[in-house]
Amino acid sequence: MSRRRFEVLVSLKPGLLDPQGKAVEGALPALGWSNVTGVRVGKHIELTVDAGSDEQARAQVEEMAVRLLSNPVIETFRILAAEEANP
Amino acid sequence: MSEPRPRVGVITFPGSLDDRDAIRAVETMGGRGVPIWHADASLGDVDAVILPGGFSYGDYLRTGAIARFARVMEAVAAFADAGGPVVGVCNGFQILCEAGMLPGALIRNRSLRFVCKPVDVRVETSLSALTGGLIAGDVLRMPVKHGEGQFVSTEEELRRLEGDGLVVLRYCGPDGELDDRHNVNGSTGSIAGVRNERGNVVGLMPHPEHAVDPDVGPTGGQALFASLLSFAAAKV
Numbered sequence: 001m002s003r004r005r006f007e008v009l010v011s012l013k014p015g016l017l018d019p020q021g022k023a024v025e026g027a028l029p030a031l032g033w034s035n036v037t038g039v040r041v042g043k044h045i046e047l048t049v050d051a052g053s054d055e056q057a058r059a060q061v062e063e064m065a066v067r068l069l070s071n072p073v074i075e076t077f078r079i080l081a082a083e084e085a086n087p
Numbered sequence: 088m089s090e091p092r093p094r095v096g097v098i099t100f101p102g103s104l105d106d107r108d109a110i111r112a113v114e115t116m117g118g119r120g121v122p123i124w125h126a127d128a129s130l131g132d133v134d135a136v137i138l139p140g141g142f143s144y145g146d147y148l149r150t151g152a153i154a155r156f157a158r159v160m161e162a163v164a165a166f167a168d169a170g171g172p173v174v175g176v177c178n179g180f181q182i183l184c185e186a187g188m189l190p191g192a193l194i195r196n197r198s199l200r201f202v203c204k205p206v207d208v209r210v211e212t213s214l215s216a217l218t219g220g221l222i223a224g225d226v227l228r229m230p231v232k233h234g235e236g237q238f239v240s241t242e243e244e245l246r247r248l249e250g251d252g253l254v255v256l257r258y259c260g261p262d263g264e265l266d267d268r269h270n271v272n273g274s275t276g277s278i279a280g281v282r283n284e285r286g287n288v289v290g291l292m293p294h295p296e297h298a299v300d301p302d303v304g305p306t307g308g309q310a311l312f313a314s315l316l317s318f319a320a321a322k323v
Binding site: 012013015016017019020023068069071073074 | 195241
């Protein structure tokens with residue numbers, strides 16, 4: 001058995017306008033940071049999976065990312081595996 | 088002999104808001120409104136289906152992302168595959184996009200603000216379950232009310248949408264003019280509604296169900312409901 005903690009990073013595809021990122025970018029110069037460009041806001045999802053093996057767990061996270069955690073039409077995702085699961 | 092009244096199913100998801108208005112609009116326009124529950128396995132005996140607006144499952148994660156896995160959605164997909172008319176309004180549009188039954192996706196409005204006001208939309212095609220009785224260029228007035236209605240898609244998909252005439256409605260001015268000022272949420276190509284290849288599945292952000300009664304506002308929804316009922320009646 002394997003218990004693994006994963007992080008799934010979901011980002012809007014590069015070509016698409018990101019209204020949230022733009023709003024954040026627009027707010028930064030008011031605070032004195034006028035040298036920042038390319039702000040993109042995405043999602044960070046953490047989860048723990050119990051599976052037969054690490055490989056099975058990762059394959060499942062991959063499938064969950066495609067079917068639910070991201071929308072492949074507008075988003076891409078990256079999966080990071082933590083060293084050990086937090087209880 | 089009286090005309091049969093087409094039966095139009097309206098699905099209620101947890102968080103749907105406009106289901107009652109949709110049923111009322113169907114009845115006002117001469118159809119029969121049939122409530123359908125999201126956990127139902129079957130649509131029963133209906134001639135058309137409406138997915139109404141609201142905030143299904145709180146719209147957590149993404150709008151419509153969780154509702155698309157509701158039990159009833161398998162029946163909706165089968166109904167659409169068989170050629171049955173399926174219309175998604177606002178949150179219903181978002182659900183159909185998430186389910187892959189319509190192209191594209193709906194993201195946060197360009198302004199980052201919720202918009203709630205009457206808008207004009209221009210009909211782009213008669214070849215859909217919702218616009219069969221209209222001609223391209225007709226302008227209809229009805230309200231929008233959404234925070235996430237900006238239509239986007241990949242370059243490739245957008246080329247296909249425009250090339251194959253899959254855009255059904257665009258935000259416009261009172262005379263049908265397309266410009267940035269009237270693009271209420273920043274949608275690509277001012278797109279307010281799209282259809283599938285077959286034309287039996289249609290999604291739109293504006294609310295025709297709030298625009299059938301002259302006593303409470305604009306009536307741009309009447310012609311869309313009339314078209315939907317004719318399309319449904321042809322299948323009865």
